[in-house]
Amino acid sequence: MIQKEWMTVVSIDEIAASIFEVVLEGDMPERIGAPGQFVHVKTSPHVAPLLRRPVSISEYWPARRRMALVFRSEGEGTSRMAAWRAGDEVDVLGPLGNGFDTSDMNEGEKALIVGGGVGVPPLLGLAKQLAGQGIRVQTVLGFANASSTFFQKRFSSLGDCFVSTIDGSIGEPGFVTDVIDRRKLSYDAIYACGPLPMLRALDGSYATAKGKLSLEERMGCGIGACFACVCHTADDPEGTSYRKVCSDGPVFPWGEVVLS
Amino acid sequence: MIQKEWMTVVSIDEIAASIFEVVLEGDMPERIGAPGQFVHVKTSPHVAPLLRRPVSISEYWPARRRMALVFRSEGEGTSRMAAWRAGDEVDVLGPLGNGFDTSDMNEGEKALIVGGGVGVPPLLGLAKQLAGQGIRVQTVLGFANASSTFFQKRFSSLGDCFVSTIDGSIGEPGFVTDVIDRRKLSYDAIYACGPLPMLRALDGSYATAKGKLSLEERMGCGIGACFACVCHTADDPEGTSYRKVCSDGPVFPWGEVVLS
Amino acid sequence: MKMHVSLPGLEMKNPVMPASGCFGFGKEFAQLYDLNDLGAIAVKATTEEARFGNETPRVAETEAGMLNAIGLQNPGLKGVTEQELPWLQQFNTPVLANVAGTKMEDYEAVAAGLSESGMAAALELNISCPNVKEGGITFGTDPKLAAELTRRVKDVSNVPVYVKLSPNVTDITEIAKAVEHAGADGLSLINTLSGMKIDPATRKPLLANEIGGLSGPAIKPVAIRMVYQVRQVTALPIIGMGGIMGMEDVLEFMMAGANAVAVGTANISNPFACPEIIQQLTDWAGTEPAADWADWKQGGVKA
């Protein structure tokens, strides 16, 4: 059940350059069904910024009534979020969308998790879920440069974690696909979240029947009512068939939707 | 010289129901020429509320680089101001307008100060100036009710101070003019600031050749450029002659402008 | 004060309905609250054939507003009458069905189909959607075309027809008078203002469709002005909309001359906007001595 809740900011930290991790407390964490779900955040109690901002749930701890978000402070809305302080009450709508269903994975299988930039956060919750199922988790994380890199340690605690940066300032230089190729990583399922070019590259020769990808799209309502966030389906790329990223996704099987 | 300055909130207190006194620190107090001048406050660093709010300077201490404002928290802008906290930096334009010139008053003369509601604040600075000149100050303050009453003590320390409330919950019941009549107050000059009906009542049979009144009008720029705040002059009430409340006022001699 | 409002085809418990296009066909919101609480429901535009609409991005944020260029995505007349409207019948809330098209014949076909379905309490003729390029826009800006379309749709409809007016015109009162004369049972105003935003990063329009419709609090002064102006020239019921976020905005539209209101963008930034506003309004009405809305309006802005 989707709810709109005034949640309490427990803590907020800048974990990399302009990347903030905020921990929120309230009833919502108990309703989260799977990693990869997101919340839609009213970044200010005033009229502007008018639209909510979609942000993935990076981790959640239902028993402690807490969940974490990790976001890059960039525009009007996320810069308001970066100014939140512990104790603030903030307006959060969620949990929204369908997260990563990993029930088709069997113990002992190998999962490759590929994240880019602020696509990385929801994959942490996913990695924990997979590890909990007894899946062997490998992770490849791509960032712009060393200062914008985060979560390397947390993923490393769950399995092999490789980092690539475009400028080579940390980890391996180049794109995530370069790392996969160079290291000849093998896997039974690949899960990914990140910029569209990355997803498109993976969708080609790396995708698997199991695994999933998580998409971003500019959103209005976040609940499936306004049709702002639709994408075409792969089997009807020019027609009227569609998926709504907010309510049918943001997580989709590889090959289901057109990545454009 | 008018300046736009980020001033520091030294303190903010609710001194009566929804009435706040804020003390600000910065360079501006050194430039204040007379009580009755005002500042134009950007109540939020964001776009909205778009327009500044005109607020009188109630007291100022140039040597300590401080000044005080007293305002009623009511609409969009003043409610943001009520949320200011000590240490905040706030965007203030000022000092603006012409304050109370009392150079025509002679030592030993009697001044009657009449204030209504949030018209009272600038009169405190005026009362201090008059008292400093050796003028005998009497004050009549009108409020809606007991809970919205403020500054009675501070005025009492400068001379006789009578309070009237519309509901009679404190002081004398009725309007300020009732107090003046009942007590048969005499004076060489009358100074007033408050709601238009009050000023109009005083303008009739109470006004004096010396003394002044301070006007309110909806403002745009506050510096005389946009012509939002004009009023007609008494000698040309229908014509093109005008005064700008922001830059020609807000303090005017009795009888100079049309009180409409 | 009594909150009830009685308009042609629409017996409303209160004057508040979600605006077309901002509420889908209600299913998503039904998970959040009881749709019986609403005064009415204006559903998404129906076209004759199913439409995908425009490519994304379809929305952009602006100061106190948003731009949208959804492009009338909908499952078509058949889809709407077979899948969407039947489901809405479970609620005791009248449905205002929004009709769109590119040719007069499209409008007629959709209006006839929706009307015959018996599931729409009234129709709302969307002659003003700025996001359909083929020509839909001209119906809303030319009084003659608007009148002709109204007449033709009235001819095929057995439920009342509201005409939804475009604000992108020199004189909205002319269009209002023209469609009144042509038999409209009521007016809805305003639709979105035509607007655009350029993405500094790409130096291209942010919306895939380049131009979109501006809605939200930013446009409220324009909407209030138009409701007020149209109120002077017609006695038709007016459903007022444009930037309503809270109860005060509803009252402002009622003062300007509206008989009921629609809440659009607010549903998008807060899916609980309608019930929250209705609750505020109910609390307010409880303390208001007037008998009903007509009584309350006495002595206010001249209607």
Add this chain to the structure above:
Amino acid sequence: MKMHVSLPGLEMKNPVMPASGCFGFGKEFAQLYDLNDLGAIAVKATTEEARFGNETPRVAETEAGMLNAIGLQNPGLKGVTEQELPWLQQFNTPVLANVAGTKMEDYEAVAAGLSESGMAAALELNISCPNVKEGGITFGTDPKLAAELTRRVKDVSNVPVYVKLSPNVTDITEIAKAVEHAGADGLSLINTLSGMKIDPATRKPLLANEIGGLSGPAIKPVAIRMVYQVRQVTALPIIGMGGIMGMEDVLEFMMAGANAVAVGTANISNPFACPEIIQQLTDWAGTEPAADWADWKQGGVKA
């Protein structure tokens, strides 16, 4: 990158000028900063006779915008040419003199007088002020009248004439084409959107004039759309305006097709808006590899 912009009559150090009506005749701002820093100065509208304007309240705040109904208060042609413009000559900044009136003859007289004074680098024909009721409004909404007025004013002027367009029209490109054809040297757009706000306390329009002009960030998407649309139909220089608050907004207007910009409401909420924006723009230009504005626009939104 070079900031200089060369427009008919206006050699601008940078593309930023204060917009008419938001800057008086400059005196108040000259106390705050050096007017030589401005690209140009658009002064308050001049009418033939002195005007008091509308009664107060003349301004109201709206979401991310404001309404004004000043009503063209000004000291009249004689006052402007004798008291205001002479003082502005001390600055090395071209003056764009805004011309208003209610009849064609008024416009002609004012344009002739301002032009003959030799103190206006160019004229800006205000055919779009929504706050003058007598008929000024129709010039801006009727292409034929707009063209005729432009022609007549051109005939009596020896400096370039910019026509300031109203956004309160069905199709702004029609008016733009009409005045271009009639000999306009440039276009200014947009003037304010017609809007209204009702005071909940009194239930009356907040402005004494009831209806006023909406300006500020709220209207920027409409302004950008109009500049973009007008850019497609004319090669005339465009002075773009509507909601500019910072440097990014200036760039957005330039991308949309403007050749220079005017800053209106921002001066009211921040009297240092123009020099602050120019400073930001100067800093930005210092790091921008393009040679000039024309070069910078290459590859952006099609002009």
